[in-house]
Amino acid sequence: MVAIARSSAAASSSASRSASPTLRMGARGAAVTTLQNQLRAAGFNPGASDGVFGPKTLAAVQAFQRARGLQVDGIAGPKTRGALSSAGATPTLRNGARGAAVTTLQNKLKAAGFNPGAADGVFGPKTQSAVQSFQRARGLQVDGVVGPKTWQALNSAGVSGGSGPTLRNGARGEPVRALQQRLNQLGFSSGTADGVFGPKTLSAVKAFQQSRGLTADGIVGPKTWDKLGINVQGPVTNPGGGGGGRVVTGYVNGQPRRISLSPVPNGKEMRTDAAAAFNRMHAAARAQGITLKVNSGFRSMAEQEALYRAYKNGTGNLAAPPGYSNHQGGIAVDINTGGTGTSTYRWLANNARNFGFVRTVPSEPWHWEYRP
Ligand SMILES: [Zn+2]
Known part of the structure; x- marks a missing residue:
C-alpha cells in the first residue's frame, strides 16, 4: 500500500516535470512548440511554432521575462513556464463572454481606473465600453475585444x-x-x-x-x-563619451574643473560616470529590499562654504574647506546609513566595492566615494 502510493507519487511528479521541462536556446521538440504557442498567446512573437528554440524564441522569452519581472536569462525554467501557463488563463474575451476570466478582466479594468460595472463575470455593454476606453488610453486598436495585447497592457497597468x-x-x-x-x-x-x-x-x-x-x-x-x-x-x-549631463564648475583639490552631472535619487546629482554607477548600485540594493537614500551628492561652492562655516562655528558636521571636498568633484555621496549597525550599512559594506564605491572618511559611515 505504502509502496504503491510512493510509486504513483513518483510517477506523477516525473510526468509533470516532463510536461514542463527547462528549455533553452538550441532545444527542439514538442515542448518547444508548446512554449512558442504559449508565448504567442501571451502576446510575444517567438517566430514560427516549429519546435526549434532559436534566436526569435530566445528574444520572446526574454521579453516575456522582462514584462513579468522575472530574471531575464532567456531560459524557460519552472518560474517562466509557470508564468506562461498562468498567462493561458487570459483567453480572448468579447461582448457576451461569461465566466471567471471576465471577472478577472473586470477587476483589472477597475484597478486601472476604468469602470466596467459590477465584477459579475458577464461581459456586457459597460464592460465593453470600459475595454474600449482602456484601449484608447493605451494606444491599442479600439475594438472592445480583449486579446493578448490588451491583456498584456492590463497586466502591466x-x-x-x-x-x-x-x-x-x-x-x-x-x-x-x-x-x-x-x-x-x-x-x-x-x-x-x-x-x-x-x-x-x-x-x-x-x-x-x-x-x-x-x-x-x-x-x-x-x-x-x-x-x-x-x-x-x-x-x-551617454553622448559625448561619459558627458551628457548638466555641465558645471566643480572643484578637485582646490582647482576648478568643468564636470558633467547626472541625477541620482532624492533630487541630488553626481558626476555623470559616478551617477551611472550609483544608480546601478541603487537598483541592485533595491532588488534586495535596501533603499539607499541620498542625503548629499554634488555640492556647489556656495553649498560647501555654508557647510564649512557651520562646521567652524560648531553647528555642523566635519566639512572640508571650500574647494577641497570630494562632493565638489561630484564623486562623493552621503547615504543615509543610520550608523554601521544597520542592514543598509551592511549591504554597502558587502557590495559597494562591486560598483566602484568605497569609504574614505573613517568617522563618517555615510560618506562614500566613487573610486573604481
Ligand atoms: Zn560626505
Whole structure:
C-alpha cells in the first residue's frame, strides 16, 4: 500500500516535470512548440511554432521575462513556464463572454481606473465600453475585444517598483533597449528597440511620464523607472563619451574643473560616470529590499562654504574647506546609513566595492566615494 502510493507519487511528479521541462536556446521538440504557442498567446512573437528554440524564441522569452519581472536569462525554467501557463488563463474575451476570466478582466479594468460595472463575470455593454476606453488610453486598436495585447497592457497597468540607470536622449546600451521594449509593451511607441535613445524614444518617454503624472522632461530617472515597473541594469554610454549631463564648475583639490552631472535619487546629482554607477548600485540594493537614500551628492561652492562655516562655528558636521571636498568633484555621496549597525550599512559594506564605491572618511559611515 505504502509502496504503491510512493510509486504513483513518483510517477506523477516525473510526468509533470516532463510536461514542463527547462528549455533553452538550441532545444527542439514538442515542448518547444508548446512554449512558442504559449508565448504567442501571451502576446510575444517567438517566430514560427516549429519546435526549434532559436534566436526569435530566445528574444520572446526574454521579453516575456522582462514584462513579468522575472530574471531575464532567456531560459524557460519552472518560474517562466509557470508564468506562461498562468498567462493561458487570459483567453480572448468579447461582448457576451461569461465566466471567471471576465471577472478577472473586470477587476483589472477597475484597478486601472476604468469602470466596467459590477465584477459579475458577464461581459456586457459597460464592460465593453470600459475595454474600449482602456484601449484608447493605451494606444491599442479600439475594438472592445480583449486579446493578448490588451491583456498584456492590463497586466502591466498600475505596476510600479522598477529601477535602472538614468537615461536621456542620446544614451546607448542594453538598459535603453529594455526601456524601449517596455514602452512599446505599455502602448507608448518608441520605435525599434535598438538600444539607442533617439527622438522617438524621447517622445515616448515624455508621453509615458505625462500619463503617469510625472514631470514630462524625457529623462528616465528613478521616478520614471518606478512607474515603468521593471528592474534594469547594465552599462550605458551617454553622448559625448561619459558627458551628457548638466555641465558645471566643480572643484578637485582646490582647482576648478568643468564636470558633467547626472541625477541620482532624492533630487541630488553626481558626476555623470559616478551617477551611472550609483544608480546601478541603487537598483541592485533595491532588488534586495535596501533603499539607499541620498542625503548629499554634488555640492556647489556656495553649498560647501555654508557647510564649512557651520562646521567652524560648531553647528555642523566635519566639512572640508571650500574647494577641497570630494562632493565638489561630484564623486562623493552621503547615504543615509543610520550608523554601521544597520542592514543598509551592511549591504554597502558587502557590495559597494562591486560598483566602484568605497569609504574614505573613517568617522563618517555615510560618506562614500566613487573610486573604481
Ligand atoms: Zn560626505
